[in-house]
Amino acid sequence: MKYVDEFRQHTLAKQLAAAIRQAADEERQYHLMEFCGGHTHAIFRYGVQDLMPDNVKFVHGPGCPVCVLPIGRIDEAIHLVEVHDVILCTYGDLLRVPASGRKSLIKVKAAGGDVRMVYSTQDALKIARENPDREVVFFAIGFETTTPPSAVALQQAKAEGLKNFSLFCNHVLTPAAIQNILESPEVRELGSVSIHGFFGPSHVSSIIGSRPYEFFAEEFQRPVVIAGFEPLDVMQSALMLIRQLNEGRFEVENEYTRVVSREGNQKAQSLVADTFELRRSFEWRGLGLVPYSALKIKKAYEELDAENRFTIPVSQAKDVKGCECPAILRGAKRPTDCKLFGTVCTPENPMGSCMVSSEGACAAYWSYGRFRQPAQQSA
Amino acid sequence: MSAVVKRFPLRLDTKGARVDMTHGSGGRAMAQLIEELFLKHFDNELLRQGNDQAAFDVSAGRMVMSVDGHVISPLFFPGGDIGSLAVHGTLNDVAMSGARPLYLSAGFILEEGFPLADLDRIVASMGRAASEAGVPVVTGDTKVVEKGKGDGVFITTTGIGVVPEGIEISGDRARPGDKIIVSGSIGDHGVAIMSSRENLEFETTIESDSAALHKLVDKMVETAPGIHCLRDPTRGGLATTLNELAMQSGIGMRLLESEIPMKAAVTSACELLGLDPLYVANEGKLICICSPEDAERLLPIMQADPLGRDSQIIGTVVEDEHHFVQMETLFGGSRVVDWLSGEQLPRIC
Numbered sequence: 188m189k190y191v192d193e194f195r196q197h198t199l200a201k202q203l204a205a206a207i208r209q210a211a212d213e214e215r216q217y218h219l220m221e222f223c224g225g226h227t228h229a230i231f232r233y234g235v236q237d238l239m240p241d242n243v244k245f246v247h248g249p250g251c252p253v254c255v256l257p258i259g260r261i262d263e264a265i266h267l268v269e270v271h272d273v274i275l276c277t278y279g280d281l282l283r284v285p286a287s288g289r290k291s292l293i294k295v296k297a298a299g300g301d302v303r304m305v306y307s308t309q310d311a312l313k314i315a316r317e318n319p320d321r322e323v324v325f326f327a328i329g330f331e332t333t334t335p336p337s338a339v340a341l342q343q344a345k346a347e348g349l350k351n352f353s354l355f356c357n358h359v360l361t362p363a364a365i366q367n368i369l370e371s372p373e374v375r376e377l378g379s380v381s382i383h384g385f386f387g388p389s390h391v392s393s394i395i396g397s398r399p400y401e402f403f404a405e406e407f408q409r410p411v412v413i414a415g416f417e418p419l420d421v422m423q424s425a426l427m428l429i430r431q432l433n434e435g436r437f438e439v440e441n442e443y444t445r446v447v448s449r450e451g452n453q454k455a456q457s458l459v460a461d462t463f464e465l466r467r468s469f470e471w472r473g474l475g476l477v478p479y480s481a482l483k484i485k486k487a488y489e490e491l492d493a494e495n496r497f498t499i500p501v502s503q504a505k506d507v508k509g510c511e512c513p514a515i516l517r518g519a520k521r522p523t524d525c526k527l528f529g530t531v532c533t534p535e536n537p538m539g540s541c542m543v544s545s546e547g548a549c550a551a552y553w554s555y556g557r558f559r560q561p562a563q564q565s566a
Numbered sequence: 567m568s569a570v571v572k573r574f575p576l577r578l579d580t581k582g583a584r585v586d587m588t589h590g591s592g593g594r595a596m597a598q599l600i601e602e603l604f605l606k607h608f609d610n611e612l613l614r615q616g617n618d619q620a621a622f623d624v625s626a627g628r629m630v631m632s633v634d635g636h637v638i639s640p641l642f643f644p645g646g647d648i649g650s651l652a653v654h655g656t657l658n659d660v661a662m663s664g665a666r667p668l669y670l671s672a673g674f675i676l677e678e679g680f681p682l683a684d685l686d687r688i689v690a691s692m693g694r695a696a697s698e699a700g701v702p703v704v705t706g707d708t709k710v711v712e713k714g715k716g717d718g719v720f721i722t723t724t725g726i727g728v729v730p731e732g733i734e735i736s737g738d739r740a741r742p743g744d745k746i747i748v749s750g751s752i753g754d755h756g757v758a759i760m761s762s763r764e765n766l767e768f769e770t771t772i773e774s775d776s777a778a779l780h781k782l783v784d785k786m787v788e789t790a791p792g793i794h795c796l797r798d799p800t801r802g803g804l805a806t807t808l809n810e811l812a813m814q815s816g817i818g819m820r821l822l823e824s825e826i827p828m829k830a831a832v833t834s835a836c837e838l839l840g841l842d843p844l845y846v847a848n849e850g851k852l853i854c855i856c857s858p859e860d861a862e863r864l865l866p867i868m869q870a871d872p873l874g875r876d877s878q879i880i881g882t883v884v885e886d887e888h889h890f891v892q893m894e895t896l897f898g899g900s901r902v903v904d905w906l907s908g909e910q911l912p913r914i915c
Contacts, residue, residue, distance in 0.1 A: 192833075197824075197898050204898075232842075234899015418897050534907035545840075555901040 194417030195233065203422040204238040210429045217243045218381050219428050220518055222365055223330075223388035224251030224546025225416045231555035233418035243425060247548035249364055249473055249516040250388055252329040252357075253280045254540045254547045257470045260357055261286040262502035264326055267355065268292075268300040271497050274318060276311035277326040279304045280544045285537055287504040308340035315344070315352035324493045328357045332390040334482065335455040338462040341488050355493040356484050359469060361391045362399045363480035369407045371474075373519045382518060384428040386421065387413040389443040394459075396451025400439045408437045415443040462488055472506070472540060473516030512539035515548055522552040529553060578602040580686040585676045590710030603686055604706060607693030612669075612704040620669065620704035628729040632659035635722045639913045641688065643762045645754075645773030646849075648721055649692035651915060654778045654849060655800070656723040657699055661780035662796040662852065664735040664787045665727035670696060672723050673707040677716035688719065699778040701725070727780075732791050739794035740815035744883040745861035747854040749782070749868055750775070750876040752804050753832040756846030759914050760839065768838070772831045777850030782873045789867045790860035798852050800915055802906040805844040807853055808891045809905045818886020821893040821903065827876045845906045847914045855883060 211217060221227055227247045230236060236245060249255050261284055267273045275292070282293040282304060296302040301321075305311050308325060315323035327337045337354060344352045365385065387400055392413045400411045410431035414424035424442040431438060441447055462485055469481030484492040493499075506512060510532070511525035522528050522541065532538035534550055541547035545554070578598050588595035605613060612620040636652040646654075653670065660667040672692065676685065696703050703723075758774040779798065787793060795815070799807035804826070812819055828843055836843045850873060856864065861879055868874035881893075891903040 192896075195897055197896055200898050232895070232901060233897040234895045234901045235897070237899035238897075554904040554907070 194415070194419045196419065199419055200238060200422060203419065203426060207243065207422065207426050207429060208240050210426060210433065211240050211243055212433060213242065215242065216381070217383055217429055217432060218246050219243065219384050219386060219425060220246040220248045220368075220382045221386040221414075221421070222248040222250040222361065223386070223391070224254065224544065224548075225388065225390065226386050226414065226421055227251070227548055227551050228546050229416050229418050229421055231551040234555075235418050235421055238422065239425070243429065246382055246518040247515070247551075248368065248518055249471065250330065250361065251541070251544050251546040252333070252359065253284055253544040254512065254516060255359065255364075255471045255473060256281075256284065256328060256357060256540065257472045258286055258504040258506060259470065259502035261292065262504050263499045264355060265290055265292065265295050265300075266499055266502075267324055267493065267497060268295055268302060271322065272301075273322040273324045273497075274301045274303060274314060275324050275326060276303050276305045276314060278306075278328065281326060281328060283537060284540050284543050285507070287502065308336045312340055312343060312349065312352060315349055319351060321351060322496075323352050325352070325354050326357070327354050330359060330361050330388065330391050331394045334358045334459050334463065335394060335452075338458040341462045341484065341491050342458070344491055345488060353491050353493040353496050354484065356463070356482060358463065358482040359471070360480050360482070361388060361395075362403070363477055364471065364474060365400075366403050366407075367471075367474050367477045367480065368517055369403065369409065371517055373517060382409065383432055384410040384412070386424050386428070387411045387439070389413050389415050389420070389447055392441075392443070392447040392451060394452050394455050397439050397441050397447060397449050398451070404437050404439050410437050411439045413439070413441045413443050413447050415446070461485075471516075473513035507538045510539040512541045512549075515541055522549040525549070574598045574602070578682065580682045583682045585678055585680040585682060585685065585710055587678055587710055587712070589676065590708055596708065599708065603682070603689055604708070607689045608672075608696065608703040608706070609693075610702040610704060612702065613706070618705075620671075622669065622704070625728055627731060629726055630660055630663045630665045630729060631724065631726045632656055633722065633724045634659055635720065636915060637717070637720050637913055638759070638915050639717060640759075640762050641684065641718055643774055644758045646776040647688055647691050648719065649688035649690070650695040651774075651776050651849060652721040652723045653692050653695035653699065653701075654776050655915060656725040657701060657778040657780050658798045658849075658852070660725040660727040661778075661783040662735070662798055663727075663729055664733035664783060664793065664796065665729040666784060667699070667701045667725050667727040667780050670701055670703045670723055670725050671705045672703050672721060674709070675716055675720040676708065676710045677718050678710055678713040680718050685719065692721075695778065699780065730787060733787050733793075735787075735793055735796050737795050737797060737811050737814040738816075740811055740817050740855045740883045741794065742817060742883050742885045743858065744794060744855050745858050745879050746808070746819060746821070746881040746883065747856070747861060747864065747868070747877055748799075748804065748827065748880050749779075749852045749854070749874040750850075751827040751829045751832065752799070752848055752851060753828060753836065753843035753846035755849040756803070756914055757832045757835045759847075760835065768835065770831050770835055772829065772835065775848055775850035777873055779850065779852055779873060782868065782871050783852070785867055785871060786854065786864055790856055790864050792860055793854060793856045793864075795855040796852055799848050801847050803843070803845040803847055804853070805842070805891065805903045806906045808903065809889075811853070811855065812889045812891055815883075816889065818884045818889055819881055819891045820884050821881035821891065823893050823896045825878050825880045827878050844903060849915065
């Protein structure tokens with residue numbers, strides 16, 4: 188595989204770091220939110236913050252699909268397994284997310300529930316074909332990047348007449364969430380959180396293009412740079428954001444030109460449009476109910492909608508007391524501000540979702556960045 | 567009457583037959599399985615005595631003993647199989663004390679319905695690995711469980727060995743200033759396993775590094791009897807093993823990512839699967855912690871051995887009350903290299 192090391196070169200990183208130091212105005216602060224957990228992970232894994240001047244800070248956003256999924260949705264998935272006795276197919280990250288009553292999918296599996304870890308929607312379809320006498324549900328989760336494979340699965344299942352397959356849809360939308368963060372009281376009125384610019388998630392934009400961000404860059408006067416996930420991408424994008432801020436521009440720029448275009452992948456978009464439609468509102472952990480921020484399965488495919496096929500009681504589960512995941516997801520707090528961080532909440536025993544996925548801010552802090560706060564750790 | 571009565575008139579069918587419950591019942595079928603399959607591949611004097619135990623003389627000195635259960639899936643993978651792995655894994659655990667392994671035992675849990683042809687292949691591979699290592703399997707056990715209660719075959723091996731005089735290798739002996747050596751490229755075993763998983767098949771040229779390291783260790787302790795720690799970074803990979811040692815010795819470590827040997831194919835596969843090679847398993851590598859002087863002496867000796875050809879000094883032991891393993895990244899930043907949490911992949915050994 189080519190182009191792995193090319194975007195991680197030390198010498199280029201040094202040059203970029205020097206350019207950023209030169210561009211950053213010492214008199215001002217640059218708080219740049221990386222919306223996506225993929226960026227959070229890269230920043231920590233490669234130690235990118237170490238190469239930044241003190242006044243350029245990364246604010247970690249809510250772009251980790253596992254992190255923003257409310258506890259209630261996991262409860263509902265558990266209900267499908269325990270009550271409806273389905274084979275639940277899910278991506279690995281989701282297994283360890285804590286649900287109500289100290290349950291999680293991995294514990295349900297250990298207790299005999301048929302929960303299977305898959306790597307793609309195709310694996311789930313295969314399981315459905317091989318188990319015609321069992322109901323097979325795919326736990327669909329993720330931002331715009333993972334929606335097209337779900338769309339394909341729906342079309343395939345329909346074409347094949349696969350009667351025992353359905354999809355539990357939890358697909359969410361990025362632009363609506365970013366807009367919600369910018370409209371939150373912390374950012375708008377209280378001014379307690381300052382976010383000066385955004386790194387746009389590049390894999391999402393490989394599908395939706397860069398255009399959907401143009402509205403709020405303009406409306407909220409915040410520059411957006413669509414950034415690739417390699418550490419050099421992140422640094423180059425930081426430099427582009429700093430330059431925009433210095434020049435008073437609020438534009439959508441594209442650093443990830445090797446993949447992303449303004450219009451995105453139109454074939455994928457039409458696939459998604461064929462199978463999914465907007466949900467009026469969807470609950471996000473940390474953001475609450477966000478209007479038009481998620482997708483549901485269209486009527487034409489309703490027989491493949493798990494929410495339609497099974498009666499699932501709506502769970503009103505609350506987060507664990509003291510867990511700061513919601514504020515962390517909005518960028519209003521840092522993981523180390525949470526009392527549970529590193530005390531009762533660790534990757535081995537996560538209390539909140541941000542500690543589960545490697546894309547979660549808490550897990551990234553814990554795994555890669557703890558040494559920056561040794562005093563708090565020993566306390 | 568003829569004096570020669572064949573014990574088993576019909577030979578064991580290792581082509582088409584399968585394991586059934588009689589193979590574990592202690593009766594004639596089990597005796598035949600032992601004689602025509604296990605004894606055939608493991609043949610040695612102690613085993614041939616046919617006792618329930620192996621009796622042998624012991625030399626003076628310190629003995630070590632280690633046990634390892636093997637439940638890997640799939641059973642056959644590029645570069646090895648559960649049989650060779652079961653021999654190498656235990657030999658390495660014994661050798662990481664600086665000991666010379668002497669004898670092995672092997673316990674088999676077979677699942678009803680398991681093809682005897684596969685069992686034959688696995689035991690042959692075990693026999694080969696043991697004879698190459700010069701360490702015989704001198705006692706064993708076979709049990710059969712009902713279909714659905716096992717996964718083909720599980721193998722548990724125990725090894726014993728003797729530590730040469732004056733060698734004091736232990737995980738709690740790392741001291742600030744010590745150098746950390748790794749004996750070659752990391753992550754090969756884990757990636758080879760993944761590439762042959764049913765639901766994850768991808769093409770790679772990577773083979774498991776599964777190998778017995780005791781002869782390399784022999785040369786190392788001869789060159790530098792003062793080695794502080796040796797450990798093989800199996801499950802949890804390099805990162806987890808270094809954290810174990812840091813915790814045990816009460817020290818911290820500073821690594822240089824640029825010095826950690828890694829094959830390009832492993833890096834690529836890990837990139838594709840979202841894994842970190844530092845946490846991917848190895849079955850033929852060791853970590854050595856020793857004084858800087860010993861490191862200078864050891865490196866050429868290790869590099870001259872095929873199993874240590876790519877040996878590198880990857881870091882230094884430092885004082886750190888938090889026992890963190892930190893790494894200067896290729897990129898120029900630094901990060902903590904933490905314990906593995908959860909599991910990257912189940913059943914890799």
